Amino acid sequence: MKTIQLSKPGGLDNFKVVDTEKPVAGAGEILVELKASSLNYHDYIVAIGGIPTPDGRIPMSDGAGTVVGIGAGVNDFSVGDNVVSTFFPNWVSGDPSLLKSSVVPGDSSDGYAREYVCAAETSFTKAPTGYSHQEAATITCAGVTAWRGLIVQGQVKSGDCVLVQGTGGVSIYTLQLAKMAGATVIATSSSGEKMERLKDMGADHVINYKETPKWGKAVKEWTGGRGVDHIVEVGGPETLGQSIFACKMGGHIALVGVLTGVSGNVPTAALFQNQVTVSGISVGSRQDQQDMVRALDASTMRPVIDRSFPMENIGDAFRHQESQKHFGKICLDIGH
Structure with missing residues (x-):
């Protein structure tokens, strides 16, 4: 089968296409014919060597396809089921723990940039009915991150106000889930064209964060001084201060990303004065x-879905992600 491997030390020119042996499902495993993957920021950091991996690591945390074989003792799936991978194969349910989050495909174990994979049945769920393989592949990381931040931790409800940042996969999913829940959505972007697309998708108000660097104040003004109930924070240290200011008293911030860095100053006084919960x-x-x-x-x-690339062109897909011109998710087509 065709497989993508990343050579050490990483870099977008260090992907190679190799032939590897097609696996066979063992006890408790399913054999999945993979059809699609989708790119995440985490995959990009792995690709450029920011997260060191062994030589020859198979990248990509997201994978979607069809079950073509089952091992003894498999209960959740049948041959022909359309499935999508889970980001933490060992975290089945309950609270997180170091053990449950110790394995991530494409990082600490081989991922889904290949034509077939054998994995424990708990490494996959059914795909949504009627979704294409590309659409299903976007759920694993971006979709579930938005879901947990907004629905599980945030407990968003109809009438709430939600702020989303930018137009990446998590932010677009958050916008869609918030509207599905009956919430009002404020979105930030630096692109006039993307701001129009956000409005077309249902954003009730958009703010250009380059033209309005203190967008937290603009959010407070638009909400009549109240602030927003929820923010899914993808930026990290350079945007967190504005997010804290934009929240209502007692609001919730789901901190999910580090696009502006992994550490920085936190306005702690504003955080406790505003009684904001950060998850x-x-x-x-x-x-x-x-x-x-x-x-x-x-x-x-x-x-x-912004654009799809053949799996063999994985480097070009990451370069497109690097350009930040995308709107939504970038996918890989895994053909046979």
Whole structure:
């Protein structure tokens, strides 16, 4: 089978296409014919060598395809089922722990940039009914992160006000889930064209953060001084201060990203004066993903896919991500 491997020390020119042996499902495992993957910031950091991996690591945390074989003792799946991978294969349910989050495909173990994979059945869930493989592949990391931040931890409800930052996969999913829940959405971007697309998707108000660097104040003004109930924070240290200011008293910030760095100054006085709750979110459990899939099955929501690349062109896909010109998710087509 065709497989993508990343040579040490990483870098977008260090991907290679190799032939590897097609696996066979053992006890408790399913054999999945993979059809699609999707790019996340985490995958990008792995690709450029920011997260060191062994020589020849198979990248990509997200994978979607069809079950073509099952081992003894498999209960959740049948041949022909369309499935999507979980980000933490060992985190089935319950609270997180170091053990449950110790394995991440494409990082600490081989990922899904290959034509077939054998994995424990708990490494996958059913895909949403009617979703294409590309659409399903966007759920694993970006979708479940937005779901856990907004629905599980945030407990968003109809009438709440939600702030989303930018137009990456997590932010677009957050916008869609917030509207599905009946919330008002404020979105930030630095692109006029993207701001128009955000409004077309249902954003009730948009702010250009380059033209309005103190956008927290603009959020407070637009909400009549109240602030927002929830923020899914993808920026990190350079945006967290504005997010704290933009929150209502007692609001919630789901801290899910580090696009502006991994450490920085936190306005602690504003944090406790505003009595804001900050939840650190690292994707979610298999149960979270199953809950999300059920919600998607009951809705008409479909993920936004910016562009797809053949798996062999994985370096070009990451360069497109690096350019920050995308709107929504970038996918890989895994052909046979």
